Amino acid sequence: MRVKVQLFARLRELAGRGECDCEVPAGASVGDVWRAVADRHVSLRPFGGAISCALNADFARMNAPVQEGDEIAFLPPVSGG
Amino acid sequence: MRVKVQLFARLRELAGRGECDCEVPAGASVGDVWRAVADRHVSLRPFGGAISCALNADFARMNAPVQEGDEIAFLPPVSGG
Amino acid sequence: MPDDRLAIVSDPLSVERLSTMLEAMARDRGEGCGAVCSFVGTVRATHQGRHVRYLEYEAFAPLAVKVFHRIEHEIGRHWPGALVAIHHRIGRLQIGEASVAIAVATPHRAEAFQACRYAIERVKQIAPIWKHEFFEDGDLWIEGAPADPEDEAAQQRALEQACA
Amino acid sequence: MPDDRLAIVSDPLSVERLSTMLEAMARDRGEGCGAVCSFVGTVRATHQGRHVRYLEYEAFAPLAVKVFHRIEHEIGRHWPGALVAIHHRIGRLQIGEASVAIAVATPHRAEAFQACRYAIERVKQIAPIWKHEFFEDGDLWIEGAPADPEDEAAQQRALEQACA
Numbered sequence: 001m002r003v004k005v006q007l008f009a010r011l012r013e014l015a016g017r018g019e020c021d022c023e024v025p026a027g028a029s030v031g032d033v034w035r036a037v038a039d040r041h042v043s044l045r046p047f048g049g050a051i052s053c054a055l056n057a058d059f060a061r062m063n064a065p066v067q068e069g070d071e072i073a074f075l076p077p078v079s080g081g
Numbered sequence: 082m083r084v085k086v087q088l089f090a091r092l093r094e095l096a097g098r099g100e101c102d103c104e105v106p107a108g109a110s111v112g113d114v115w116r117a118v119a120d121r122h123v124s125l126r127p128f129g130g131a132i133s134c135a136l137n138a139d140f141a142r143m144n145a146p147v148q149e150g151d152e153i154a155f156l157p158p159v160s161g162g
Numbered sequence: 163m164p165d166d167r168l169a170i171v172s173d174p175l176s177v178e179r180l181s182t183m184l185e186a187m188a189r190d191r192g193e194g195c196g197a198v199c200s201f202v203g204t205v206r207a208t209h210q211g212r213h214v215r216y217l218e219y220e221a222f223a224p225l226a227v228k229v230f231h232r233i234e235h236e237i238g239r240h241w242p243g244a245l246v247a248i249h250h251r252i253g254r255l256q257i258g259e260a261s262v263a264i265a266v267a268t269p270h271r272a273e274a275f276q277a278c279r280y281a282i283e284r285v286k287q288i289a290p291i292w293k294h295e296f297f298e299d300g301d302l303w304i305e306g307a308p309a310d311p312e313d314e315a316a317q318q319r320a321l322e323q324a325c326a
Numbered sequence: 327m328p329d330d331r332l333a334i335v336s337d338p339l340s341v342e343r344l345s346t347m348l349e350a351m352a353r354d355r356g357e358g359c360g361a362v363c364s365f366v367g368t369v370r371a372t373h374q375g376r377h378v379r380y381l382e383y384e385a386f387a388p389l390a391v392k393v394f395h396r397i398e399h400e401i402g403r404h405w406p407g408a409l410v411a412i413h414h415r416i417g418r419l420q421i422g423e424a425s426v427a428i429a430v431a432t433p434h435r436a437e438a439f440q441a442c443r444y445a446i447e448r449v450k451q452i453a454p455i456w457k458h459e460f461f462e463d464g465d466l467w468i469e470g471a472p473a474d475p476e477d478e479a480a481q482q483r484a485l486e487q488a489c490a
Binding site: 185189192198200204257258275282 | 341361366
Binding site: 140156 | 203219220221222224225226228250261262282285286287288289290291292293294303304305306307308309310311312
């Protein structure tokens with residue numbers, strides 16, 4: 001199934017793009033989506049332990065299941081304020 | 082000698098005026114000025130223990146000596162903010 | 163007019179104006195300020211259950227401005243480099259209007275919050291300003307404690323409220 | 327537009343606008359607010375000794391606004407009745423410009439200072455917003471910690487900074 005991926009800040013810069021589609025098997029989790037994205041953009045891999053995730057614009061854990069058409073966002077450590 | 086007295090807030094209302102001149106003997110203190118004013122306006126007397134004083138627009142103690150022409154202000158408990 | 167930062171005023175207060183003054187000062191010193199904490203006190207509609215129609219504030223203005231400078235000086239001792247602006251309004255105020263506006267600018271936020279809180283505590287303790295409340299059925303001069311800038315216990319209390 | 331109080335914006339921030347919104351809300355509830363504490367964070371000229379030319383802020387705006395609502399909700403639990411406004415700016419900011427403005431209105435001042443400090447701590451911890459600093463000789467994405475709104479230790483830390 002196909003999901004939409006959003007990357008922010010340094011992740012976006014490293015990947016060279018802020019949005020992409022990603023193909024994952026049925027039953028995939030947010031973590032599976034991350035691994036698929038990081039396989040395509042190896043420069044993202046070192047971030048694996050230090051990102052937050054959002055599923056359809058709500059915070060989600062890596063083990064949250066995803067559905068066809070979901071929007072999954074990966075967020076590097078934040079620095080607002 | 083003659084000094085100028087300023088009264089504020091409730092003191093001003095009780096005395097019916099915000100400024101008056103006051104005649105005190107040479108060598109008088111701020112406290113002497115207060116007693117002279119409170120003798121003239123007896124409604125001020127209960128305030129004696131709960132006022133602050135200023136001499137020429139600087140805080141002063143009751144025992145500070147006054148000079149001819151000085152401005153002495155008596156301040157009830159404050160409530161700014 | 164640098165001393166506009168510390169003033170008794172008759173017109174409506176603007177916290178934005180205070181922040182802008184402090185930011186301009188900080189820029190003149192060559193470094194942005196980083197953090198600005200502001201406090202605005204506004205006229206409440208009730209006092210001990212009574213409906214307030216309006217307030218009047220009275221000040222001994224020349225002494226009040228000196229007191230604001232003293233507070234600025236005290237803040238400089240405890241939070242070096244902090245910039246301070248204090249405006250207190252006098253005259254008649256309607257419900258919801260601001261009676262006092264304070265802004266403090268510092269490089270980092272903890273100091274801004276502490277110094278701003280300290281400033282309002284000290285204004286309430288020692289500024290020669292009086293609040294006169296007018297109700298439907300009478301009026302009341304509000305009276306706290308006599309102002310004594312040298313009272314170290316009061317300074318300590320303000321510091322504790324600011325920092326703890 | 328009540329939710330204008332909690333927003334990601336591209337235009338210059340105004341703390342006055344936030345205060346005005348809160349005062350209007352408080353009036354609608356039939357009681358003035360009494361105390362408004364505001365915080366503004368501004369762009370500093372240097373970062374670890376390097377001269378900053380300008381900054382860019384990026385946000386995941388829909389989630390950031392949800393986070394601001396979450397922070398408002400947390401504040402409502404700790405300081406019942408507090409009114410909160412949070413604006414964070416995105417895009418390019420020059421030295422001295424405000425990146426974040428927060429205002430909190432409460433009946434009494436202690437709560438306003440505490441809740442406002444709590445708000446900025448939580449914004450820094452969990453809002454999906456990123457700061458990108460541009461120097462004469464390069465640039466740097468600032469990165470704190472991963473955002474985790476459910477992290478109770480972080481909430482507790484923010485509460486301690488607000489109240490102690």
